[in-house]
Amino acid sequence: MNALISARGLTKRYAGRPVVNGIDLDVFAGEVLAVIGPNGAGKSTTLEMLLGLRIPDAGTVTYWTADPRREIGVQLQNTPFFPGLTAAENLQVFASFYGLRLSDARLRELLSQCRLEEVANVEAVRLSGGQQKRLAIAAALVHNPKVVFLDEPTAALDPLARHEIRNVVRRIHQAGTTVVFTSHDMEEVEKLAERVIIIAAGAVVASGTPGALTAAFGVANLEELYLKLIPEVVGRCG
Amino acid sequence: MWVTWLALLRGALRDRISLFWAVVAPLVALFGLGAAFPDPDYRRSLVLGLLAFGAMGFALSGTGFEVMRQRTRGVYKLLRATPFRVPAFVAAVTGARSVVTLASVLVVATVGWAVYGFDWNWQSAVLAVPVLAAGTACFMVMGFLLGNLGETESQVAM
Numbered sequence: 001m002n003a004l005i006s007a008r009g010l011t012k013r014y015a016g017r018p019v020v021n022g023i024d025l026d027v028f029a030g031e032v033l034a035v036i037g038p039n040g041a042g043k044s045t046t047l048e049m050l051l052g053l054r055i056p057d058a059g060t061v062t063y064w065t066a067d068p069r070r071e072i073g074v075q076l077q078n079t080p081f082f083p084g085l086t087a088a089e090n091l092q093v094f095a096s097f098y099g100l101r102l103s104d105a106r107l108r109e110l111l112s113q114c115r116l117e118e119v120a121n122v123e124a125v126r127l128s129g130g131q132q133k134r135l136a137i138a139a140a141l142v143h144n145p146k147v148v149f150l151d152e153p154t155a156a157l158d159p160l161a162r163h164e165i166r167n168v169v170r171r172i173h174q175a176g177t178t179v180v181f182t183s184h185d186m187e188e189v190e191k192l193a194e195r196v197i198i199i200a201a202g203a204v205v206a207s208g209t210p211g212a213l214t215a216a217f218g219v220a221n222l223e224e225l226y227l228k229l230i231p232e233v234v235g236r237c238g
Numbered sequence: 239m240w241v242t243w244l245a246l247l248r249g250a251l252r253d254r255i256s257l258f259w260a261v262v263a264p265l266v267a268l269f270g271l272g273a274a275f276p277d278p279d280y281r282r283s284l285v286l287g288l289l290a291f292g293a294m295g296f297a298l299s300g301t302g303f304e305v306m307r308q309r310t311r312g313v314y315k316l317l318r319a320t321p322f323r324v325p326a327f328v329a330a331v332t333g334a335r336s337v338v339t340l341a342s343v344l345v346v347a348t349v350g351w352a353v354y355g356f357d358w359n360w361q362s363a364v365l366a367v368p369v370l371a372a373g374t375a376c377f378m379v380m381g382f383l384l385g386n387l388g389e390t391e392s393q394v395a396m
Contacts, residue, residue, distance in 0.1 A: 051319050067321070074319045080311035084249030096241035097322035 002029045002064070004147055004178060005050055009059035012045050020045050021202035022059065027147060029064075032169070032179045034193035036186070036222075038230055042202040043182050047149060050180075065146075070098060073145035073177075077152050079136035081124035087111070087135050088120040091142055098143040113175070114138040114168050130161025137168055141177070148172060150181040154188060166192055186223035196222065200230050239326050246334035253300070260296040260342040264288040268350055278354070285350035289343045293370065296339045297377035298384075302394045304331070305385025332378055339374045340367075 005027040012020040020042040027033055027050075037043050048054040050061055051074060065071045081090050088107055095102045102110070111117045114134040119127055124135060133153055140148050153169065154162040162185070169192055173179050183189050189196060190210050197207040206213055206229060210222055219225045250256070268288055272281050308314065308331075317324050347366070350356070388394035 053315060053318050069319060069321045072319070074316065076312050076316055078312050080308060080313040080316060082245065082249050083307075084252035085245060089245055089248065093242060093245045096239070096245065097317065097320040099321065101241055 003027065004029050004064045005061065005068075007046075007050060007059065007061045010046060010049055010056050010061070011058040012042075012049060012054060013057050018202055020049070020056075023199070023202070023204055025050070025197060025204065027178060027180055028195075029146075030173075030176065030178055032173050032181070032192055032194045034189040034196045035180065035182045035199060036184070036189055036196060036226070037199035041199045043199050044151065046199065047151065047180070047182065051149060070143065071146045073140035073143065073148035075133075075136045075140040075148070075150045075153060077155065079132070079139060081132070081135070083123070083125050085124060086121045087116055087124050087127065087131075090124045090135065091138055094139040095142040100143060102142065110138045110141060113141070113171055115164060128161070130157050130164060133157060133161070133165055134168055137165070137172070141172065145177065147178040147180065150179065152182050152184070154183065154185060162188065186221065186226055190222050198226070198229060205229055239330060242322070242327065243330040243333050246330055247337060250334050250338045256296055256300045257338075257342065260292045260300075260339065261345055263295075264292045264346045265349060267291075268346065268353070272354060278356075281350075281354045282356055285347065285354070285356070288346055288350070289370065290373065292343050292346050293339050293374050294377050296342060297335060297374045298381045299395075301331070301335055301378050301381025302384035302388070303391065304335075305382055306388050306391065306394050309385065328382070332375075332382075335378060336371070336374050339378075340370060343370055343374075 003026040005025075007023060007025040010020055010023040010025070011018060023042070023046055025046065035043050035047065045054060049056045051072065052061075052068065082093055085093065088111065091107060091110060092102055107120075108117070111120050114137055116131065116134055116138060119131055124132070127135060137148075137150065137153060140150070150169070154165045157165065166188065169179055169181070181192070193210060195207070195209055196213060198205050198213075206217075206225070208216070213225055214221060217225050217228060219228060268284065271284055275281070275284075313327075314324055317327055384394050
């Protein structure tokens with residue numbers, strides 16, 4: 001398989017303490033990759049280094065393209081919508097960051113893909129939590145990226161809103177976009193991810209398809225695997 | 239950049255609270271204090287003071303809070319993941335807020351001139367524009383500094 005993004009030996013230290021410690025990671029074309037791990041494991045720092053938001057102290061990240069910022073979409077945990085602007089207008093602002101102006105057809109397509117047609121003209125900051133998350137995903141897709149990073153897209157949402165987000169992620173994937181997401185919801189990871197990378201104490205402790213991982217560790221599901229693996233690693237690292 | 243600027247301008251024009259302090263509050267003070275103290279010299283000083291008040295409100299406080307909100311909500315972090323340069327975004331924010339600030343002070347100046355009938359000649363009116371623009375730019379820079387130094391809204395407010 002072709003790796004769109006390859007990280008080798010990624011290391012990041014804060015105040016001398018390694019937060020990410022020599023991580024190797026590949027993102028393959030067309031996959032849905034979940035990066036999971038406990039709080040403070042180094043997931044966000046790793047993703048931020050992959051996105052070029054943080055410079056690694058050691059290691060390299062290579063991309064399939066010369067200008068990854070034009071080809072990667074990002075949904076941060078708190079997407080900053082612009083007050084006073086509607087959902088549709090916010091999407092135009094995000095498109096302008098890529099030097100684009102969305103046509104009416106493209107705008108309708110994005111709103112439809114993220115089930116936001118009915119709130120297109122509602123001020124973005126007044127949308128519900130689930131609608132804001134879907135708008136954040138739409139904002140990450142304005143430039144039709146090849147890879148999209150979603151940082152905890154379903155955090156703090158009710159089950160219905162989570163279900164809607166999962167459907168949005170499936171539609172994005174079916175449209176041919178590679179999806180990398182983080183989550184603490186193991187059931188969601190099992191439902192969405194084709195491949196899982198588990199990070200703990202700044203290192204990759206396991207990776208593979210959900211089925212292969214559960215079989216290899218002799219557990220029934222990812223939640224059991226998580227509960228088995230993480231305390232061991234965290235305990236070992238103090 | 240123009241699309242960003244236009245969108246931010248639209249957002250600034252819909253910011254009712256800031257516009258209240260930049261336009262409505264100075265006009266209320268203009269009529270109230272002007273009626274209470276009918277001295278022409280006082281009224282002239284009142285208009286000038288209220289122009290500064292309006293510019294300061296929108297350009298200094300408004301920008302300070304806006305920049306702090308953008309920082310804490312991750313606008314600048316997100317921008318680094320896009321090809322759009324942060325200085326271009328700062329220029330768009332500054333440009334949008336400057337236009338609204340200048341428009342609001344021109345409203346107050348025009349109403350002050352129309353109601354109290356100062357004998358301003360056209361040269362002083364034309365000269366007032368760059369002075370107001372320079373004042374707005376100074377307040378805006380201070381607003382950016384406050385927005386970048388403060389961690390919370392109360393720190394920016396102080």
